[in-house]
Amino acid sequence: MQLEERINAFIKLGEFLSQFSNDVVTKKETIECNDLFFDGFKHQLKLAEEHNGWFTQENIRFSLKSWVEALTQSNLNKWLEPYCLQDVDSKQVAIIMAGNIPLVGFHDFLSVLITGHRVLVKQSSNDKHLLPYLAKYLEYIEPHFKGRISFTEEKLEHFDAVIATGSNNTARYFEYYFKGKPSIIRNNRNSVAVLTGHETTDDLKNLSEDIFRYYGLGCRNVSKLFVPKNYNFDAFFESIYHWHPIIEETKYANNYDYNKAVYLMSEFDMLENGFLMIKEDTSYASPIATLFYEYYEDVNLLKEKLSTDSQQIQCIVSKGIFENEVPFGATQKPQLWDYADRVNSVEFLLSIS
Incomplete structure (x- = not known):
């Protein structure tokens, strides 16, 4: 053949x-x-x-x-x-x-x-x-x-x-x-987004696609944000609001309600808008209907951290910061040559022949 x-x-x-x-x-x-x-x-x-x-x-x-x-x-x-x-x-x-x-x-x-x-x-x-x-x-x-x-x-x-x-x-x-x-x-693995506070409304709207597509179940979905100290989340919440009908999906709503109850009973600090909760957390993997965030002060130190943790990360979404970054809104649109875990499966398959 x-x-x-x-x-x-x-x-x-x-x-x-x-x-x-x-x-x-x-x-x-x-x-x-x-x-x-x-x-x-x-x-x-x-x-x-x-x-x-x-x-x-x-x-x-x-x-x-x-x-x-x-x-x-x-x-x-x-x-x-x-x-x-x-x-x-x-x-x-x-x-x-x-x-x-x-x-x-x-x-x-x-x-x-x-x-x-x-x-x-x-x-x-x-x-x-x-x-x-x-x-x-x-x-x-x-x-x-x-x-x-x-x-x-x-x-x-x-x-x-x-x-x-x-x-x-x-x-x-x-x-x-x-x-x-x-x-x-x-x-x-999980994907992250690095924000500077200078993103446009369109950037943040595109980011919402990376967060909510497939209900966040994919390894290419953004599950965590890195934001500068004193970052104001108002523009972020406004830009993602068009996804609010997602809370009408029963399985998603059940997860939202359950995780919200856990956070409230545990007295965790969080922000929420009726269909997404954001919580400061050092972990990369956030539950469904939840987005973790972490502050950074020096982008170079952040680059070192993400390089050290590369085995836990699938995609880094940002705008003009990282060499192999994924543009806002593009995590669930990989090309054929965008290999999972950055392991070239074609080269692997040819090596066994």
């Missing part, structure tokens, strides 16, 4: 997904195998939401739109241009996926197949409806994929390498269990 065939298959998959990525689902007559798969995928979208209350149709559409924008000829070519992907010695690569946001493991799935390997997927029970259906679509539009994609709910067996994502606790288990195999093991 040639690289060009693999690329073309994923381009067609992106075109198929484009029918479902907008507010109104629109069937396009030009999509290959559409009569076989269109109605079925609509049903899978419904099942995904019914199975996992965090997977609202809005958040599923956001995820699909991100992949529609990524799976283009120009993006795939740009991503793969630095690598020699011809004559790869195909291996069986196992992927253990998280289930915190819709299709969170798709980049690993794509990376394994696009580099010429076979994939064995163990999904999270929280996100089990979408990917198998998309895999079946891939097999129909590119028959060479048949026999190269498999899913299991059992113990992983007969694989040559593994990419596993989980919590800090499961990561320790993965490291022990897979110690004899080439592996990428990912654990908990």
Whole structure:
């Protein structure tokens, strides 16, 4: 199977997904195998939401739109241009996926197949409806994929390498269990934003997307702010207020109420606006509906701190401060070459061939 065939298959998959990525689902007559798969995928979208209350149709559409924008000829070519992907010695690569946001493991799935390997997927029970259906679509539009994609709910067996994502606790288990195999093991990380007090209203509105998208469940969601001493949060609260309907979502509201009760009973100081609490805390991982913050006095000392803590951090959102910063509003729109935990999965996959 040639690289060009693999690329073309994923381009067609992106075109198929484009029918479902907008507010109104629109069937396009030009999509290959559409009569076989269109109605079925609509049903899978419904099942995904019914199975996992965090997977609202809005958040599923956001995820699909991100992949529609990524799976283009120009993006795939740009991503793969630095690598020699011809004559790869195909291996069986196992992927253990998280289930915190819709299709969170798709980049690993794509990376394994696009580099010429076979994939064995163990999904999270929280996100089990979408990917198998998309895999079946891939097999129909590119028959060479048949026999190269498999899913299991059992113990992983007969694989040559593994990419596993989980919590800090499961990561320790993965490291022990897979110690004899080439592996990428990912654990908990969080994203932070560094503010100076000179941000525009648009900057802060964009930041709210980094905070609230997917209810803050992703490792790329901002869970903590670093702000200068005596920072005034009024402009921040005003700029994020358009997200207030989020409190109408039952699962989010339950978390908000619970965490607020805990903070009040513990007599913690906090600020809140009816749908988000912000609390001074040195931790990086904040609970749902809560944002931690920490003051800084010297940006250079802050850079040293974040460098020391880099293994806990996925993204740093700022404006003209950090070399590898992510712009406000862009954490949930990574490019194909923006690798989780800054570990290049393509280089890893080529190293095992």
